[in-house]
Amino acid sequence: MKPNLKQWKQLMLFGICAWGLLFLVIFIYFADNNSVEPVPSAFSYIEDKKLPPIQGKQRVIMGALQDPSLSYAIDEGILNSFKSGPGSLKTIADVENYFESEDEFIMSKKKKATVYRDSNQSARYRQSSHSRQRKTRRNVRRAKQQMLEESDEWNGFSSTMSKSFLQKLWKGNVSSKMLTPRLQKARREYLRANKLGVSFSGKQNSRKLSAQELLCILKKRAHVRTLDGKEAPFSNLGWEKYFPHIPLNKLYPQGFSTCAVVSSAGAILNSSLGAEIDSHDAVLRFNSAPTHNYEKDVGNKTTMRIINSQILTNPSHHFSDSSLYKDVTLVAWDPSPYYADLHMWYHKPDYNFFPPYEHHRKKNPNQPFYILHPKFTWELWKIIQENSNEKIQPNPPSSGFIGILIMMSLCEKVHVYEYIPSYRQTDLCHYHEQYYDAACTLGAYHPLLYEKMLIQRINQGTEDNLLRKGKVTLPGFSTLHCPINDHIT
Ligand code: NCC
Numbered sequence: 001m002k003p004n005l006k007q008w009k010q011l012m013l014f015g016i017c018a019w020g021l022l023f024l025v026i027f028i029y030f031a032d033n034n035s036v037e038p039v040p041s042a043f044s045y046i047e048d049k050k051l052p053p054i055q056g057k058q059r060v061i062m063g064a065l066q067d068p069s070l071s072y073a074i075d076e077g078i079l080n081s082f083k084s085g086p087g088s089l090k091t092i093a094d095v096e097n098y099f100e101s102e103d104e105f106i107m108s109k110k111k112k113a114t115v116y117r118d119s120n121q122s123a124r125y126r127q128s129s130h131s132r133q134r135k136t137r138r139n140v141r142r143a144k145q146q147m148l149e150e151s152d153e154w155n156g157f158s159s160t161m162s163k164s165f166l167q168k169l170w171k172g173n174v175s176s177k178m179l180t181p182r183l184q185k186a187r188r189e190y191l192r193a194n195k196l197g198v199s200f201s202g203k204q205n206s207r208k209l210s211a212q213e214l215l216c217i218l219k220k221r222a223h224v225r226t227l228d229g230k231e232a233p234f235s236n237l238g239w240e241k242y243f244p245h246i247p248l249n250k251l252y253p254q255g256f257s258t259c260a261v262v263s264s265a266g267a268i269l270n271s272s273l274g275a276e277i278d279s280h281d282a283v284l285r286f287n288s289a290p291t292h293n294y295e296k297d298v299g300n301k302t303t304m305r306i307i308n309s310q311i312l313t314n315p316s317h318h319f320s321d322s323s324l325y326k327d328v329t330l331v332a333w334d335p336s337p338y339y340a341d342l343h344m345w346y347h348k349p350d351y352n353f354f355p356p357y358e359h360h361r362k363k364n365p366n367q368p369f370y371i372l373h374p375k376f377t378w379e380l381w382k383i384i385q386e387n388s389n390e391k392i393q394p395n396p397p398s399s400g401f402i403g404i405l406i407m408m409s410l411c412e413k414v415h416v417y418e419y420i421p422s423y424r425q426t427d428l429c430h431y432h433e434q435y436y437d438a439a440c441t442l443g444a445y446h447p448l449l450y451e452k453m454l455i456q457r458i459n460q461g462t463e464d465n466l467l468r469k470g471k472v473t474l475p476g477f478s479t480l481h482c483p484i485n486d487h488i489t
Contacts, residue, residue: 158426160438166425170466172456176390176449179442186444190393198338198394202386209387211458215475216482217387218458222380222405224249225373226331233346242361248370251329252410255478256281259411261404261419262298264289265441266428267470268418274299276469277417284407286399288317288324290432297431302328306403309334309353312360319356320363329368331406332357335396336374345374372402380405384450387457392447401451404474412476420452420459422470 160180161169168174176187209217226248229240244251260280262268264287277283277299284304285291288311291300305328311317312332319325334353336345346354361369377396384401385392396402400419407414418424421441429440443449459466461473 158428158436160427161421161425161441166421166423169420169452170456170463172453174449174453179449180438183439183442183444186439187393190395190445191391194394196335196338196394196396198381200382200385200394202382204389205386209457211460214387214454214458215480217383218405218408219477219480219482221383222409223376224406224409225376226370227373231342233343239358242358244368244370246368248329248331248368248406249409251368252282255476256411257413258282259284259303259407259414259476260299261400261407261414261416262286262289263400263417263419263470264430264432265418265421265470266426266431267421267424267441268297269294269424269426269428269431271297271418271422271424271469273297273417273469273471277301280415282407282411284403286403287311288322288432289430290324294431304329304331304403304406306331306333306399306406308332308399309349309351312353312356313351320360326367329370331370331372331403333372333374333377333396333399333402336378338378338394340374340378342374377402381447384447384454387454388447388450390450392450393443393445395445395447397451398443398446398448400448401446401455404455407476408474409477412479414474414476415461416455416472416474418470420456420466420470420472423467424470 165174165178168178176184179187227234227239227243228247229235229243234240234243258280259282260277261284262277264285274294274296278301280301282303283299283301284306285298285302286306287308289298291298291302305325307319307325307330309332311325312319332353334345335350336342357369357371360367374396380397380401381392381395384397404414404416404419425441427436427438427441429435429437439445441448443451455472455474456466458474459472460475461471465471465473
Protein backbone atom coordinates (compact mmCIF):
# COMPACT_ATOMS: atom_id res chain seq x y z
CA MET A 1 0.00 0.00 0.00
CA LYS A 2 2.71 2.43 1.09
CA PRO A 3 4.95 2.14 -1.99
CA ASN A 4 1.83 2.47 -4.12
CA LEU A 5 0.91 5.75 -2.51
CA LYS A 6 4.45 6.97 -2.98
CA GLN A 7 4.32 5.94 -6.60
CA TRP A 8 1.05 7.78 -7.00
CA LYS A 9 2.54 10.87 -5.42
CA GLN A 10 5.56 10.66 -7.71
CA LEU A 11 3.34 10.13 -10.69
CA MET A 12 1.20 13.13 -9.76
CA LEU A 13 4.26 15.29 -9.18
CA PHE A 14 5.62 14.24 -12.52
CA GLY A 15 2.27 14.95 -14.16
CA ILE A 16 2.09 18.43 -12.61
CA CYS A 17 5.65 19.20 -13.73
CA ALA A 18 4.90 17.99 -17.25
CA TRP A 19 1.75 20.14 -17.44
CA GLY A 20 3.66 23.11 -16.00
CA LEU A 21 6.37 22.70 -18.61
CA LEU A 22 3.83 22.36 -21.39
CA PHE A 23 2.02 25.45 -20.14
CA LEU A 24 5.31 27.39 -20.03
CA VAL A 25 6.27 26.38 -23.56
CA ILE A 26 2.85 27.34 -24.90
CA PHE A 27 2.86 30.60 -22.97
CA ILE A 28 6.32 31.59 -24.24
CA TYR A 29 5.32 30.67 -27.76
CA PHE A 30 2.21 32.83 -27.75
CA ALA A 31 3.65 35.65 -25.70
CA ASP A 32 6.61 35.96 -28.00
CA ASN A 33 4.50 35.70 -31.08
CA ASN A 34 2.24 38.42 -29.79
CA SER A 35 0.76 38.29 -33.18
CA VAL A 36 -0.38 36.25 -35.99
CA GLU A 37 2.34 37.40 -38.24
CA PRO A 38 5.66 35.79 -37.51
CA VAL A 39 8.49 38.25 -37.56
CA PRO A 40 10.48 37.45 -40.62
CA SER A 41 14.17 37.95 -40.15
CA ALA A 42 13.52 39.24 -36.66
CA PHE A 43 16.80 41.06 -36.38
CA SER A 44 17.39 42.04 -39.93
CA TYR A 45 16.34 45.64 -39.55
CA ILE A 46 19.01 46.73 -37.20
CA GLU A 47 22.20 47.48 -38.97
CA ASP A 48 24.19 46.93 -35.78
CA LYS A 49 23.30 43.28 -35.79
CA LYS A 50 25.63 42.80 -38.74
CA LEU A 51 23.33 40.27 -40.31
CA PRO A 52 23.47 40.04 -44.06
CA PRO A 53 20.78 42.39 -45.36
CA ILE A 54 18.72 41.66 -48.42
CA GLN A 55 19.87 44.68 -50.40
CA GLY A 56 23.18 45.59 -48.88
CA LYS A 57 23.39 47.89 -45.88
CA GLN A 58 19.94 49.24 -45.36
CA ARG A 59 18.02 51.70 -43.34
CA VAL A 60 14.62 50.11 -43.41
CA ILE A 61 13.17 46.83 -42.34
CA MET A 62 13.41 44.40 -45.12
CA GLY A 63 11.82 41.03 -45.53
CA ALA A 64 8.14 40.21 -45.62
CA LEU A 65 8.29 39.94 -49.34
CA GLN A 66 4.91 39.43 -50.75
CA ASP A 67 3.63 37.74 -53.75
CA PRO A 68 3.40 40.32 -56.52
CA SER A 69 0.54 38.34 -57.96
CA LEU A 70 -1.53 39.74 -55.13
CA SER A 71 -1.61 43.01 -56.99
CA TYR A 72 -5.01 44.35 -57.76
CA ALA A 73 -7.06 46.10 -60.32
CA ILE A 74 -8.41 49.49 -59.36
CA ASP A 75 -11.98 50.12 -60.18
CA GLU A 76 -14.59 52.64 -59.21
CA GLY A 77 -16.50 50.06 -57.20
CA ILE A 78 -13.59 49.60 -54.87
CA LEU A 79 -13.08 53.32 -54.59
CA ASN A 80 -16.72 53.82 -53.83
CA SER A 81 -16.55 51.28 -51.07
CA PHE A 82 -14.25 53.75 -49.33
CA LYS A 83 -16.93 56.36 -49.49
CA SER A 84 -20.11 56.28 -47.61
CA GLY A 85 -21.76 53.67 -49.75
CA PRO A 86 -24.85 52.16 -48.22
CA GLY A 87 -24.14 49.43 -45.81
CA SER A 88 -20.50 48.82 -46.35
CA LEU A 89 -18.93 51.54 -44.28
CA LYS A 90 -21.55 51.19 -41.63
CA THR A 91 -20.50 47.59 -41.18
CA ILE A 92 -16.93 48.67 -41.03
CA ALA A 93 -17.71 51.35 -38.51
CA ASP A 94 -19.51 48.77 -36.37
CA VAL A 95 -16.56 46.49 -36.46
CA GLU A 96 -14.24 49.40 -35.77
CA ASN A 97 -16.21 50.24 -32.68
CA TYR A 98 -15.93 46.69 -31.64
CA PHE A 99 -12.21 46.85 -32.19
CA GLU A 100 -11.88 50.10 -30.35
CA SER A 101 -8.64 50.43 -28.41
CA GLU A 102 -7.59 46.98 -29.40
CA ASP A 103 -4.21 46.29 -30.92
CA GLU A 104 -5.35 46.62 -34.44
CA PHE A 105 -3.07 45.32 -37.00
CA ILE A 106 -3.27 44.02 -40.38
CA MET A 107 -2.37 40.75 -41.85
CA SER A 108 -1.24 39.80 -45.27
CA LYS A 109 -3.64 37.47 -46.93
CA LYS A 110 -1.22 34.60 -46.71
CA LYS A 111 -0.70 35.01 -43.00
CA LYS A 112 -4.36 35.26 -42.26
CA ALA A 113 -4.93 31.54 -42.82
CA THR A 114 -2.35 30.88 -40.16
CA VAL A 115 -4.36 32.95 -37.72
CA TYR A 116 -7.33 30.69 -37.99
CA ARG A 117 -5.29 27.55 -37.62
CA ASP A 118 -3.37 29.12 -34.83
CA SER A 119 -6.42 30.16 -32.91
CA ASN A 120 -8.13 26.77 -33.29
CA GLN A 121 -5.15 24.76 -32.21
CA SER A 122 -4.46 26.89 -29.25
CA ALA A 123 -8.06 27.10 -28.07
CA ARG A 124 -7.62 23.90 -26.09
CA TYR A 125 -5.03 25.53 -23.90
CA ARG A 126 -6.88 28.72 -23.21
CA GLN A 127 -9.33 28.12 -20.49
CA SER A 128 -7.67 28.72 -17.19
CA SER A 129 -5.97 32.10 -17.16
CA HIS A 130 -7.46 35.51 -17.86
CA SER A 131 -4.71 36.52 -20.22
CA ARG A 132 -5.40 33.48 -22.35
CA GLN A 133 -9.06 34.27 -22.49
CA ARG A 134 -8.25 37.77 -23.62
CA LYS A 135 -6.08 36.30 -26.31
CA THR A 136 -8.88 34.06 -27.48
CA ARG A 137 -11.26 37.00 -27.65
CA ARG A 138 -8.66 38.92 -29.63
CA ASN A 139 -8.30 36.09 -32.10
CA VAL A 140 -12.03 36.00 -32.58
CA ARG A 141 -11.98 39.72 -33.29
CA ARG A 142 -9.13 39.21 -35.71
CA ALA A 143 -11.08 36.52 -37.44
CA LYS A 144 -13.94 39.00 -37.76
CA GLN A 145 -11.53 41.53 -39.13
CA GLN A 146 -10.38 38.93 -41.59
CA MET A 147 -13.92 38.25 -42.69
CA LEU A 148 -14.47 41.96 -43.06
CA GLU A 149 -11.45 42.40 -45.20
CA GLU A 150 -12.31 39.47 -47.36
CA SER A 151 -15.80 40.72 -47.87
CA ASP A 152 -16.82 42.61 -50.98
CA GLU A 153 -15.94 45.97 -49.48
CA TRP A 154 -12.28 45.25 -49.11
CA ASN A 155 -10.70 43.37 -51.91
CA GLY A 156 -7.44 42.80 -50.11
CA PHE A 157 -5.22 45.02 -52.18
CA SER A 158 -1.61 43.99 -52.33
CA SER A 159 -1.20 45.56 -48.96
CA THR A 160 -0.77 44.66 -45.34
CA MET A 161 -2.50 47.95 -44.53
CA SER A 162 -6.15 47.48 -43.70
CA LYS A 163 -8.87 49.68 -45.00
CA SER A 164 -9.70 50.96 -41.54
CA PHE A 165 -6.04 51.79 -40.88
CA LEU A 166 -5.91 53.70 -44.14
CA GLN A 167 -9.05 55.60 -43.22
CA LYS A 168 -7.51 56.51 -39.90
CA LEU A 169 -4.35 57.65 -41.64
CA TRP A 170 -6.42 59.97 -43.81
CA LYS A 171 -7.84 61.41 -40.61
CA GLY A 172 -4.40 61.61 -38.99
CA ASN A 173 -5.55 59.30 -36.28
CA VAL A 174 -3.11 56.41 -36.06
CA SER A 175 -0.53 55.24 -33.57
CA SER A 176 2.37 52.84 -33.65
CA LYS A 177 0.20 50.23 -31.88
CA MET A 178 -1.76 49.88 -35.09
CA LEU A 179 1.31 48.87 -37.06
CA THR A 180 2.16 45.26 -37.77
CA PRO A 181 4.14 43.63 -34.96
CA ARG A 182 7.19 43.62 -37.22
CA LEU A 183 7.10 47.39 -37.71
CA GLN A 184 6.33 47.96 -34.04
CA LYS A 185 9.32 45.88 -33.17
CA ALA A 186 11.51 47.79 -35.61
CA ARG A 187 10.50 51.08 -34.03
CA ARG A 188 11.28 49.75 -30.57
CA GLU A 189 14.64 48.42 -31.72
CA TYR A 190 15.62 51.72 -33.30
CA LEU A 191 14.59 53.52 -30.14
CA ARG A 192 16.68 51.14 -28.09
CA ALA A 193 19.73 51.30 -30.37
CA ASN A 194 19.65 55.11 -30.73
CA LYS A 195 22.62 54.90 -33.02
CA LEU A 196 22.85 58.63 -33.68
CA GLY A 197 22.84 59.58 -30.00
CA VAL A 198 19.54 61.43 -29.99
CA SER A 199 18.69 63.03 -26.68
CA PHE A 200 15.54 65.01 -27.06
CA SER A 201 15.44 67.88 -24.61
CA GLY A 202 12.44 69.68 -26.07
CA LYS A 203 8.96 68.91 -24.90
CA GLN A 204 5.97 67.49 -26.63
CA ASN A 205 3.29 70.06 -27.17
CA SER A 206 0.75 69.66 -24.44
CA ARG A 207 -2.15 70.21 -26.78
CA LYS A 208 -2.79 69.38 -30.39
CA LEU A 209 -1.81 72.46 -32.38
CA SER A 210 -4.02 73.76 -35.15
CA ALA A 211 -2.92 73.53 -38.77
CA GLN A 212 -2.13 77.24 -38.80
CA GLU A 213 -0.04 76.99 -35.64
CA LEU A 214 1.89 74.06 -37.05
CA LEU A 215 2.49 75.84 -40.32
CA CYS A 216 3.81 78.89 -38.49
CA ILE A 217 6.17 76.75 -36.42
CA LEU A 218 7.48 75.16 -39.59
CA LYS A 219 7.88 78.55 -41.25
CA LYS A 220 9.70 79.92 -38.23
CA ARG A 221 12.06 77.03 -37.64
CA ALA A 222 12.49 75.03 -40.83
CA HIS A 223 15.02 77.26 -42.53
CA VAL A 224 16.63 75.36 -45.35
CA ARG A 225 20.33 75.27 -44.67
CA THR A 226 23.08 73.80 -46.83
CA LEU A 227 26.82 73.46 -46.29
CA ASP A 228 28.70 76.53 -47.47
CA GLY A 229 32.24 75.51 -46.59
CA LYS A 230 32.66 78.22 -43.98
CA GLU A 231 32.53 75.83 -41.02
CA ALA A 232 35.27 73.43 -39.96
CA PRO A 233 36.28 70.86 -41.01
CA PHE A 234 35.17 71.97 -44.49
CA SER A 235 36.81 75.39 -44.16
CA ASN A 236 40.15 73.77 -43.22
CA LEU A 237 39.84 71.34 -46.09
CA GLY A 238 39.35 74.14 -48.62
CA TRP A 239 35.89 72.88 -49.54
CA GLU A 240 34.37 76.31 -49.89
CA LYS A 241 35.18 76.14 -53.58
CA TYR A 242 33.13 72.99 -54.02
CA PHE A 243 29.88 74.18 -52.53
CA PRO A 244 27.63 76.29 -54.78
CA HIS A 245 28.14 80.01 -54.19
CA ILE A 246 24.44 80.76 -54.31
CA PRO A 247 22.61 79.23 -51.35
CA LEU A 248 19.67 76.98 -52.18
CA ASN A 249 17.10 79.40 -50.80
CA LYS A 250 18.38 82.07 -53.21
CA LEU A 251 18.81 79.82 -56.24
CA TYR A 252 15.37 80.66 -57.59
CA PRO A 253 15.00 84.35 -56.77
CA GLN A 254 11.45 84.52 -58.16
CA GLY A 255 10.45 81.36 -56.35
CA PHE A 256 7.88 79.07 -57.95
CA SER A 257 4.18 79.48 -58.06
CA THR A 258 3.21 75.81 -57.96
CA CYS A 259 5.36 72.81 -57.12
CA ALA A 260 4.82 69.07 -57.15
CA VAL A 261 6.52 66.63 -54.81
CA VAL A 262 6.37 63.08 -56.17
CA SER A 263 6.86 60.29 -53.67
CA SER A 264 8.35 57.10 -55.03
CA ALA A 265 5.61 54.90 -53.58
CA GLY A 266 4.30 51.97 -55.60
CA ALA A 267 0.78 53.31 -55.08
CA ILE A 268 1.35 55.98 -57.73
CA LEU A 269 1.23 53.29 -60.42
CA ASN A 270 -1.98 53.45 -62.46
CA SER A 271 -2.71 56.92 -61.14
CA SER A 272 -2.53 58.73 -64.51
CA LEU A 273 -1.26 61.74 -62.59
CA GLY A 274 1.64 62.40 -64.98
CA ALA A 275 0.10 65.33 -66.86
CA GLU A 276 -1.11 66.96 -63.66
CA ILE A 277 2.33 66.62 -62.07
CA ASP A 278 4.06 68.09 -65.13
CA SER A 279 1.74 71.11 -65.10
CA HIS A 280 3.54 72.46 -62.01
CA ASP A 281 6.30 75.04 -62.28
CA ALA A 282 8.75 72.82 -60.47
CA VAL A 283 8.80 69.09 -59.76
CA LEU A 284 10.74 67.39 -56.99
CA ARG A 285 11.66 63.71 -57.13
CA PHE A 286 13.67 61.42 -54.92
CA ASN A 287 16.74 59.27 -55.15
CA SER A 288 16.75 56.95 -58.14
CA ALA A 289 13.05 57.29 -59.01
CA PRO A 290 12.88 57.34 -62.84
CA THR A 291 10.38 59.00 -65.15
CA HIS A 292 11.20 57.11 -68.35
CA ASN A 293 8.51 54.49 -68.99
CA TYR A 294 6.41 55.85 -66.12
CA GLU A 295 5.44 59.21 -67.66
CA LYS A 296 1.72 58.50 -67.58
CA ASP A 297 1.70 58.10 -63.82
CA VAL A 298 4.56 60.30 -62.61
CA GLY A 299 5.19 62.78 -65.44
CA ASN A 300 8.60 63.54 -66.92
CA LYS A 301 9.57 66.95 -65.62
CA THR A 302 12.22 67.07 -62.90
CA THR A 303 13.49 70.31 -61.43
CA MET A 304 15.13 69.02 -58.30
CA ARG A 305 16.14 65.66 -56.88
CA ILE A 306 16.79 64.94 -53.23
CA ILE A 307 19.30 62.12 -52.96
CA ASN A 308 20.42 60.37 -49.83
CA SER A 309 24.06 59.39 -49.39
CA GLN A 310 23.42 55.85 -50.62
CA ILE A 311 22.85 57.17 -54.12
CA LEU A 312 26.36 58.59 -54.30
CA THR A 313 28.08 55.62 -52.73
CA ASN A 314 26.28 52.53 -53.95
CA PRO A 315 27.67 51.65 -57.41
CA SER A 316 24.34 50.17 -58.44
CA HIS A 317 22.96 53.71 -58.76
CA HIS A 318 25.60 54.76 -61.34
CA PHE A 319 25.58 58.21 -59.85
CA SER A 320 28.41 59.58 -61.96
CA ASP A 321 26.98 58.59 -65.31
CA SER A 322 23.23 58.12 -64.99
CA SER A 323 21.13 60.74 -66.78
CA LEU A 324 18.83 60.83 -63.73
CA TYR A 325 21.29 63.08 -61.94
CA LYS A 326 22.08 65.43 -64.82
CA ASP A 327 20.46 68.77 -65.66
CA VAL A 328 18.64 69.00 -62.35
CA THR A 329 19.32 70.63 -59.02
CA LEU A 330 20.69 68.02 -56.64
CA VAL A 331 20.35 68.10 -52.86
CA ALA A 332 22.22 65.37 -50.99
CA TRP A 333 21.96 64.43 -47.34
CA ASP A 334 23.30 61.89 -44.89
CA PRO A 335 22.30 61.07 -41.28
CA SER A 336 24.71 62.78 -38.90
CA PRO A 337 25.01 62.37 -35.13
CA TYR A 338 22.20 64.21 -33.34
CA TYR A 339 24.29 67.17 -32.27
CA ALA A 340 25.36 67.63 -35.88
CA ASP A 341 29.03 67.74 -35.01
CA LEU A 342 30.48 68.30 -38.47
CA HIS A 343 33.89 66.86 -37.56
CA MET A 344 32.41 63.62 -36.30
CA TRP A 345 30.07 63.43 -39.25
CA TYR A 346 32.76 64.14 -41.83
CA HIS A 347 34.98 61.41 -40.40
CA LYS A 348 32.17 58.93 -39.86
CA PRO A 349 29.22 59.61 -42.13
CA ASP A 350 26.54 56.97 -42.48
CA TYR A 351 27.71 56.46 -46.07
CA ASN A 352 30.91 58.18 -47.10
CA PHE A 353 29.46 60.38 -49.80
CA PHE A 354 32.01 63.18 -49.44
CA PRO A 355 34.57 61.82 -51.94
CA PRO A 356 31.98 61.19 -54.70
CA TYR A 357 30.49 64.63 -53.99
CA GLU A 358 33.92 66.26 -54.41
CA HIS A 359 34.52 64.26 -57.57
CA HIS A 360 31.16 65.27 -59.05
CA ARG A 361 31.68 68.95 -58.20
CA LYS A 362 35.05 68.97 -59.94
CA LYS A 363 33.53 67.44 -63.05
CA ASN A 364 30.28 69.46 -63.04
CA PRO A 365 31.03 72.78 -61.33
CA ASN A 366 28.02 74.48 -62.88
CA GLN A 367 25.37 72.07 -61.72
CA PRO A 368 23.62 73.28 -58.56
CA PHE A 369 24.48 70.50 -56.15
CA TYR A 370 24.02 71.04 -52.43
CA ILE A 371 24.64 69.12 -49.24
CA LEU A 372 22.02 69.68 -46.57
CA HIS A 373 23.31 70.90 -43.26
CA PRO A 374 22.48 68.20 -40.69
CA LYS A 375 21.16 70.88 -38.34
CA PHE A 376 18.30 71.38 -40.80
CA THR A 377 17.30 67.72 -40.86
CA TRP A 378 17.50 67.42 -37.07
CA GLU A 379 15.43 70.58 -36.63
CA LEU A 380 12.74 68.94 -38.74
CA TRP A 381 13.01 65.82 -36.60
CA LYS A 382 12.51 67.89 -33.44
CA ILE A 383 9.38 69.51 -34.83
CA ILE A 384 7.95 66.09 -35.65
CA GLN A 385 8.81 64.77 -32.19
CA GLU A 386 7.36 67.79 -30.42
CA ASN A 387 4.09 67.26 -32.22
CA SER A 388 3.75 63.50 -31.91
CA ASN A 389 2.33 61.85 -28.86
CA GLU A 390 4.72 58.92 -29.00
CA LYS A 391 8.47 58.60 -29.11
CA ILE A 392 9.45 58.65 -32.74
CA GLN A 393 12.36 56.75 -34.25
CA PRO A 394 15.60 58.57 -33.35
CA ASN A 395 16.63 58.83 -37.00
CA PRO A 396 16.27 61.70 -39.46
CA PRO A 397 13.02 62.16 -41.36
CA SER A 398 12.74 60.61 -44.81
CA SER A 399 13.85 62.38 -47.97
CA GLY A 400 10.14 62.85 -48.63
CA PHE A 401 9.54 64.99 -45.57
CA ILE A 402 12.77 66.92 -46.09
CA GLY A 403 11.77 67.57 -49.70
CA ILE A 404 8.29 68.77 -48.80
CA LEU A 405 9.75 71.34 -46.42
CA ILE A 406 12.30 72.51 -48.98
CA MET A 407 9.53 73.03 -51.54
CA MET A 408 7.37 74.87 -49.01
CA SER A 409 10.16 77.37 -48.68
CA LEU A 410 10.61 77.77 -52.45
CA CYS A 411 7.03 77.66 -53.74
CA GLU A 412 3.74 79.42 -53.16
CA LYS A 413 1.73 76.21 -53.33
CA VAL A 414 2.94 72.65 -52.99
CA HIS A 415 1.12 69.51 -54.09
CA VAL A 416 2.47 66.28 -52.68
CA TYR A 417 1.58 63.02 -54.42
CA GLU A 418 1.28 59.57 -52.83
CA TYR A 419 3.23 60.45 -49.72
CA ILE A 420 0.09 59.89 -47.70
CA PRO A 421 -1.23 56.80 -49.47
CA SER A 422 -4.37 56.96 -51.59
CA TYR A 423 -6.84 54.11 -51.96
CA ARG A 424 -4.25 52.61 -54.33
CA GLN A 425 -2.12 51.82 -51.27
CA THR A 426 0.07 48.78 -51.81
CA ASP A 427 3.10 47.27 -50.14
CA LEU A 428 4.94 47.69 -53.43
CA CYS A 429 7.76 49.85 -52.12
CA HIS A 430 8.60 51.84 -55.25
CA TYR A 431 6.70 52.26 -58.49
CA HIS A 432 9.85 51.31 -60.37
CA GLU A 433 10.87 48.15 -58.48
CA GLN A 434 9.30 44.77 -57.75
CA TYR A 435 9.95 44.89 -54.06
CA TYR A 436 7.27 44.66 -51.39
CA ASP A 437 7.56 46.01 -47.88
CA ALA A 438 5.08 48.06 -45.86
CA ALA A 439 8.04 49.66 -44.06
CA CYS A 440 8.61 51.84 -47.14
CA THR A 441 5.26 53.52 -46.53
CA LEU A 442 4.92 53.39 -42.76
CA GLY A 443 8.55 53.50 -41.71
CA ALA A 444 11.04 51.39 -39.87
CA TYR A 445 14.23 53.44 -39.83
CA HIS A 446 12.56 56.75 -40.65
CA PRO A 447 9.73 58.12 -38.47
CA LEU A 448 7.49 58.02 -41.55
CA LEU A 449 4.23 57.39 -39.71
CA TYR A 450 4.67 60.55 -37.65
CA GLU A 451 5.92 62.64 -40.58
CA LYS A 452 2.84 61.68 -42.51
CA MET A 453 0.51 62.50 -39.66
CA LEU A 454 2.08 65.93 -39.37
CA ILE A 455 1.65 66.55 -43.08
CA GLN A 456 -1.93 65.29 -42.88
CA ARG A 457 -2.60 67.87 -40.17
CA ILE A 458 -1.46 70.75 -42.36
CA ASN A 459 -3.12 69.48 -45.52
CA GLN A 460 -5.35 72.15 -47.02
CA GLY A 461 -6.68 69.98 -49.80
CA THR A 462 -9.88 67.97 -49.81
CA GLU A 463 -10.26 64.48 -48.42
CA ASP A 464 -11.43 63.39 -51.85
CA ASN A 465 -8.10 64.48 -53.35
CA LEU A 466 -6.29 62.60 -50.62
CA LEU A 467 -8.06 59.31 -51.09
CA ARG A 468 -8.37 59.42 -54.87
CA LYS A 469 -5.03 60.93 -55.81
CA GLY A 470 -2.97 60.67 -52.65
CA LYS A 471 -2.70 64.43 -53.10
CA VAL A 472 -1.94 66.84 -50.30
CA THR A 473 -2.05 70.62 -50.78
CA LEU A 474 0.26 72.79 -48.72
CA PRO A 475 0.81 76.53 -48.65
CA GLY A 476 4.26 77.94 -49.35
CA PHE A 477 5.84 79.74 -46.39
CA SER A 478 5.86 83.01 -48.30
CA THR A 479 2.06 83.01 -48.38
CA LEU A 480 1.61 82.42 -44.65
CA HIS A 481 0.79 85.23 -42.27
CA CYS A 482 2.13 84.32 -38.89
CA PRO A 483 2.24 86.37 -35.71
CA ILE A 484 5.74 87.67 -35.06
CA ASN A 485 5.99 86.49 -31.47
CA ASP A 486 3.89 83.38 -31.42
CA HIS A 487 4.22 81.50 -28.21
CA ILE A 488 2.88 78.00 -28.32
CA THR A 489 2.21 76.17 -25.10
O1 NCC B 1 12.43 54.78 -50.77
P1 NCC B 1 12.84 56.17 -51.01
O2 NCC B 1 13.32 56.79 -49.59
O3 NCC B 1 13.85 56.42 -52.08
O4 NCC B 1 11.55 57.03 -51.33
C1 NCC B 1 11.59 58.43 -51.46
C2 NCC B 1 10.54 59.05 -50.58
O5 NCC B 1 9.24 58.68 -51.02
C3 NCC B 1 8.38 58.45 -49.89
N1 NCC B 1 7.86 57.07 -49.99
C4 NCC B 1 8.52 56.11 -50.67
C5 NCC B 1 7.99 54.85 -50.78
C6 NCC B 1 6.77 54.58 -50.18
N2 NCC B 1 6.20 53.38 -50.30
N3 NCC B 1 6.12 55.54 -49.50
C7 NCC B 1 6.65 56.78 -49.40
O6 NCC B 1 6.03 57.66 -48.78
C8 NCC B 1 9.22 58.67 -48.64
O7 NCC B 1 8.98 59.95 -48.14
C9 NCC B 1 10.63 58.58 -49.15
O8 NCC B 1 11.51 59.40 -48.44
C10 NCC B 1 14.85 58.08 -48.42
O9 NCC B 1 14.04 58.67 -47.69
O10 NCC B 1 15.88 58.59 -48.88
C11 NCC B 1 14.51 56.64 -48.82
O11 NCC B 1 15.60 56.07 -49.56
C12 NCC B 1 15.66 54.65 -49.69
C13 NCC B 1 16.91 54.26 -50.49
O12 NCC B 1 18.06 54.65 -49.80
C14 NCC B 1 16.88 54.96 -51.85
O13 NCC B 1 15.70 54.63 -52.53
C15 NCC B 1 18.07 54.53 -52.68
O14 NCC B 1 18.04 53.17 -52.92
C16 NCC B 1 15.67 54.00 -48.32
N4 NCC B 1 15.76 52.55 -48.49
C17 NCC B 1 16.77 51.84 -48.00
O15 NCC B 1 17.66 52.32 -47.36
C18 NCC B 1 16.75 50.40 -48.34
C19 NCC B 1 14.38 54.37 -47.62
O16 NCC B 1 14.41 53.86 -46.31
C20 NCC B 1 14.21 55.88 -47.53
